[in-house]
Amino acid sequence: MLVSYKWLQEYIDLNDITPEELADRITRSGIEVEGVEVLNEGMKNIVIGHVLEREQHPNADKLNKCLVDVGDGEPVQIVCGAPNVDAGQKVAVAKVGAVLPGNFKIKKAKLRGEESNGMICSLTELGIESKLVAKDFSEGIFVFPSDVEVGRDALEYLQRDDAVLELGLTPNRSDCLSMIGVAYEVAAVLSKDVKLPAVDYPKAAEKAADYVSVKVENSEDAPLYTAKIIKNVKVAPSPLWMQGRLMAAGIRPHNNVVDITNYILLEYGQPLHAFDYDRLGSKEILVRRAKAGETITTLDDAKRTLSEDNLLITNGETGVAVAGVMGGANSEVQNDTTTVLLESAYFEAGVIRKSSKTLGLRSEASARYEKGIDPNRVRQAAERAAQLLQLYAGGDVLEGEAAVDALKAEPKVVSITLEKLNNVLGTSLTENEVTDIFKRLQFETSLENGSFTVTVPTRRNDITIPEDLTEEVARLFGYDDIPTTLPIGASIPGALTEYQKKRRSVRKYLEGAGLYQAITYALTSDKKVQQFALEKRNPVRLAMPMSEERALLRQSIIPQLLEVVKYNAARQNDSLAVYETGVVFLETEQNQLPEEREHVAGAITGSWVSHVWQGEKKPVDFFVLKGVLEGLFQKLGVAKSIEFTRGTMDGMHPGRTAEILFNGVSIGFAGQVHPQVQNELDLKETYVFELDLSKLLATEVNELQYTTIPRFPSVTRDIALVVDATILAGDIQNIIVEAGGSLLKEVQVFDLYEGDKMEEGKKSIAYSLKYFDPEQTLTDEMITKSHDKVLEAVKEKAGAVLRG
Template identity: 65%
Template sequence: MLVSYNWLKDYVDINDVSAEELAEKITKAGIEVEQVEVLNKGIEGVVVGHVLECVKHPEADKLNICQVDLGEEEPKQIICGAPNVAAGQKVIVAKIGAVLPGNFKIKKAKLRGEASNGMICSLQELGIETKFVPKEYATGIFVFPFEVEVGTDPLEYLNLNDKVLELSLTPNRSDALSMLGVAYEVAAILAREVKLPKPVMNEVKEKAADYIKITIDAKEDCPYYAARVVKGVKIGPSPLWMQMRLMAAGIRPINNVVDITNYILIEYGQPLHAFDYDRLGSKEILVRRAKQDEKFVTLDDQERTLKADQLVITNGTEPIALAGVMGGANSEVHDGTVNVLIEAAVFNGLTVRKASKDHGLRSEASARFEKGINPERTKEAGDRAAALMAELAGGEVLEGVVAADYLQSTAVKVSVSTERINQVLGTSITAEEVANIFTRLQFEFTEENGNFTVTAPSRRRDIVIPEDLIEEVARLYGYDFIPTTLPVGDSTPGKLSQYQQKRRKVRKFLEGAGLSEAVTYSLTSSERALLYKDDTTKATPIRLSMPMSEERSTLRLSLVPHLLEAVAHNNARQLDDVALYEIGKVYLIEDKIDNEQPNERENLAGAITGLWHSHSWQGEKKAVDFFVAKGILEGLFDVLGLNERITFEQGGKDGLHPGRTAIIKLDGDYIGFVGQVHPDEQKALDLDPTYVYELNLEKLLRAEVKAIKYEAIPRYPSITRDIALVVDDNVIAGNVEAVIKDAGGTLLKEVSIFDLYQGEHLEKGKKSLAFSLRYFDPEKTLTDEEVSKAHEKVLQAVAEKLGAVLRG
């Protein structure tokens, strides 16, 4: 809600409170003021000028040489290119040395040989957004429509000496979606009176009831509909003061009749609509539900196909407005309109919201109906509009209001005691102070022995339960004055759980390794939901009952598909070296039962492509490969103290390269995979070779880990022995390493593979695996005999269990 400080003065005496002070007080009372916008935006040196003479520039067809009276001794020559400049106009002139928005300074210039001593300004050059500028001034300079004194400050006439408070309203405070609602709030904060507008109605003897009849079929959707008839209006621009107030509220002026309805919308928070009475086609207004697939052309000249649950205003047969959302082109007020029918109604917020959403028509009016209007002010708002049309458009208001009234308003009474208020707030507020606060809020109440019964005003739809009254007392009393107290009783210092600590350790390691964290959608398409899922579960995709789109219709079973999309997105923007990881939820459910919720499991996944190292000055480049991805995971497992319990086994998985994929197990149980994306999938996503992994993070982080045991720095030397073993082609190197470790005993501290050979020097179906074994005893220096004894056990074990022989 945009609130003009100068406009607010019409309703509350705030002359002794600056806009900035008022913004602070409103914020402290519970409604956040996001900013205070200064409309003049630092403008200096502008005056009202009178164009005495305007002739074509001899050297430029689109320029004019103007002699302009600025209230000084001599007129000034100013070159102007605006198409609408003419002699006799009163305009806004920025003199030499003036400053316009954006710190734009006006200097003396020469245009095509002619001197220019200033600039005749458009509204846009004064900082007003083009979308708010009236159409007649959208492509030219601004011309005052009334007599103004030459040499005076034009900002006063344009209301640009105003400041606008931008209120950030919560959904329950729909009462503050109007100037009067804000006035009640400010008056309560400052303990002052609200000055309400009092429409003065000079009705003619003709009766409005002779011109229109109101019938409501859909009474639940429209419990109240009132109409006034104004004859003989003259369509034209609204007064400048009204135009500038509307612009400050974020609304573009159109013409006097439409502007009046928008003015009442902001002033009262009551949406109105003006129909061209002569274009209605009947003397009847019928409010009904639309017929299924009924056609209707709205004010934006778009044909709409209506639904049976939408509310329309009709002339008895065909629609003339989509209730609460937008009027129809067939009854629009235009330049030739003479007679106007003013609609003031109460519409069901839910009905308006559904229609607004279905047609993509979000407006200031629909927003207010959705959040709730004050039905007791509906008729008064219509009266105020009719009075203004008589005053500003030269119309005559016909006698009476034609209305259909099915409102069943019952006063909401809420009770609360002073004791309860103090108990909740931790204060010692007296009954007199509580009564004063309710009085300032203009709440009717009765009080007996500190027990208050409040009748909530119709404008405050949010007052329903005792806690609402307690909140009102708290914010008007002042949150700053509520005493602070420490909690009483036992308390436990907050800290991270072991799981949270380990998760942070995972993030720290991966980011240190060069990966960036990604956050992707939990929803995917039904086709991609099955890609890379955990094959050890029988989980099936879970489809939303009301998806926003097919691309976001199904809960994910894996993090990898969206990570690959993120890699493709970066590659398409010339970012070829990408390393991402994500910690997120997957949603698993087996044999779905009605209303059963899925199991949300936390997974860790990553995707890497491009160059891993690139040192151009050394001529060194290393592309990402399987062992880079595997090495990152091995480093992670080491940080978590699980390296000895993790095994990588050759395996296959849909969507991954059949020869470059490993299944990862913890203590023999499946926890994830690592591998290269299948070439077909890479081609489909237009990716370079890309490597991915995904782990069951919950199983990984909840694994019991022995306490870290520190060892003394070795004082004795170690002995290294290298062996090359010839084994069958199908023997896995990891299995060989496991047998070696198991047989080596306590003296064998490290085993690492450093060579694989297959070729002409080995018989077909065989391969050679070379391992480096390090033996060490922390208590003494090992002898060759002790090492040979342990080493012999290793050779014997690999021969018996794997059929391995030493390569000669």
């Protein structure tokens, strides 16, 4: 909604507040002002000029020499290229030194050898959009009425000495789709009174009901329809002030009759339509639903095919307007119109919305009907329009109206207690303060035993429940003045659960390790749905899939991550590390929602480290992936409960895949994608992992315990063990840890040998063992005792012998 500051001053005193200050106050009260445009910003020295003489330029066919009186005494010569310039006209003149929009400065000039002292302007040159310029002046200069004063500010006549506030209205605030509605809002914000226009005019002796009758087939579609008759109308341009206000509001002027209906639309928020009574074709108005396939040519000269969803205004037989949307060309007001039938009606919002949508035709009228108009302004708006038609079109308004009235427009009554208001807002408002706010809103209010009973005016159709009253009190009290309070209770809303904290920790760790977060589709295809799944169940199929590729709910995240890697590899981004935390879906009982489990998965490929200058390059391998996961488990405090064992899985490399156990229970896997799958996807060596995150994060772990740095030195012993080639290094490490006792603090594999100097079927694994006691310096005897236990255990349980 575009709101003229000067126009608004007619309804409310704004002398003590600037447009910018007003915009700020309105925004703080809950309606956003998206901008304030000063229409004449930067423009100066633009006056009314009188063209005394016009003659053809001697050296140019399309230029004219004009002698123009600009109110400075001596007339000046101005060369003008407008095709419609002529002697006797009153025009807008930018004098020498004037500044036009775009910082365009007017200087003395010579055009084809003739001196020009200024510029005769069109409306577009004065900053008015071409789509808002009346058709008569769409090409050429604008010609003022002959009674304007020469030398006066032209922008003032055109209502350009104004500021326009652009309100960003939400759908519930349809009351502010009118100047009067905005005036009520501003009056409440500023604690001022609203001055409504006085409507009074003489009426002709004839009665409107003698000229037309009104019928409505379904009163639910149009519970109120009124028709007034205005005779002896003289169609002409509307007054300059009205044209200026319409253009400032984004509406193109046409003629006085049409402009007045648009003016009332803006002023009252009530759509009106003017029919040429003599072109109507009958003395009857029938409002009915259109017949399927019925057609009408609307005012935009488009032939439209209607359906039974469209509400139609007819002359009893033929359609003359699409109700609430647009009039018909067959009854359009034209220059020879002398009698006008003025329609003002209340149409049901849903019908107009459906009609506007099916026709693909949205108008200022339909926008207001869709959101809801004030039923008590239907007749007021018609009376105001009749007054203006008499004043500015010379019409004789016949007495009364023809109408169908089945409308019940009762104001809503809503109650709320002071206690509830203060509890919700966290305030300590008094009864008098709340009463004053309702008074500013012009809501009739009664108070009894701390309860407010509010009668809401019909213009505010957005207020229906006590919470709406709470909002009104809050915004007029001032959002900035509402005290800041902390919630009280057993739990504070908004805090993260332990599970959510851990999930954030997982994401933060993986991103810190160099993996990018990906978000992929939870929908997949028949081929991929069970690939890499930790637990395979019957797939969950969508009832209405958008495509075969997105027809089932995934059971693993890895297939989607491999698509991400493939997409990037195809674009030469061949070193990539991505992860995703998301849910997989497992079938439960028939016709029941699937079980959702949160997983974390990752995929890495290419180089893990690449420093070209230093000549350092480390490709991704299994141990890079394993190291990332070990760091994650350490971060979550579950590292001691995790075990990596040899694993197998379809789609994974048979010798480079590990199953991950948590307290002895499988929670996922890590390893290299099978070379055959890599070839199918055109990938280099790619390593992936997937874990059941819900199991990991749901486990309670002890809080992190810190220990002092040891004061006493540690002792390291290295051993190389010869074992069967089938024995796993991890199994031997577990035996060492178990046998080493409290003195053994760290065990690490640092070498593996399976060369030709080793007996067939055997291998040598070297371990580094670190011993220390935080309370004392270890003696050789103490270390030997623990170390011997280790050697004995690996010999007995793994058949290991020390390598000579």
